[in-house]
Amino acid sequence: MGVRRGAGGFLAMVERRAGGARPASVLRILQVFYLIVRRSGQKRLERGKGAAIVGRMMLFAASPEEVSLILPIGLLVAGLVLIGVEFFLPTVVLGFLGAVVSFAGIYLSAEAGGLTCAVFCVVFLVVLTLEFFAFRRLLPQTAIGRSMINVSSNEGAAVPAAAGYAVYVGKTGKAATVLAPSGTIEIDGTLIEAFSLDGFVERNAAVVVTEAGSGRVTVRRSR
Structure with a gap:
């Protein structure tokens, strides 16, 4: 509607300057030319506004507030170490403390985003699984393991x-x-x-x- 009104005003101005005469061919050409220029200008304006909005969004995304992962990583590592010690020196306390410390690290990692928290969870489960298999493989070779499964370290041990x-x-x-x-x-x-x-x-x-x-x-x- 605004384009049509603008075109009408433009044509009226041309008609006044032409002394009231309206050559149809000339006016039609001028009308088409005006519409093309007007629409092209509106599209450029819209693209300019969109670019400005996208630019502001990219600038905001490129400079987010950095979240330090030093504390979450330290808590996760400390918790896994305590759980590993618990496997070989059963005290219950160390295992419980290790689990609490590990979960605290995973909880704090969520501040850096859901993907970071998921990575922490995967690392925790993988390392915990490796510790369990290492425990099963190495325990029988330790003095504590031999005492737990009642196997003598003597060469004259009981026959299986x-x-x-x-x-x-x-x-x-x-x-x-x-x-x-x-x-x-x-x-x-x-x-x-x-x-x-x-x-x-x-x-x-x-x-x-x-x-x-x-x-x-x-x-x-x-x-």
Whole structure:
């Protein structure tokens, strides 16, 4: 509507200057020319406004307030270290404290954005999984692990149950500990869990294996 009014005013001005005459061909050409110029100017103005808005948005995005990740990273690392120590030195306290510290680091990382928080969560889960598998692999090789699974570090450790104790039936050994009535006997330098049919048997007393069971043997005093 504004374009048409502008064109009408422009044509009226041309008509007045021409003394009231309106050559149709000339006026039509001038009308088309005016419309083209006017619309082109409006488009440039709109593009200029849009560019200004986009420019301001890009300037704002290019200079956001930086969020320091030093504290969240430090808390996450400290928490994972405490959890790792908890795996090998069970205290409950260290594990709980490590979990709290790790979650605090993840919570603070959310201030840097959702993507950063997601990365922290993934790192926490991956490292926790690696610590668990390292714990399972290394624990049996430590003194604490051997004591937890009741495996002696002695070369004369008990024969695994899978090997069976049938080979010891009829053999004579001695009580490595007091049998009351259960305890440990030694046969050919090997320690074996045993159960005494004679009840109490003092240490170093001679015994003979009468029966092999699952995980232990049955013995009597040697006559």
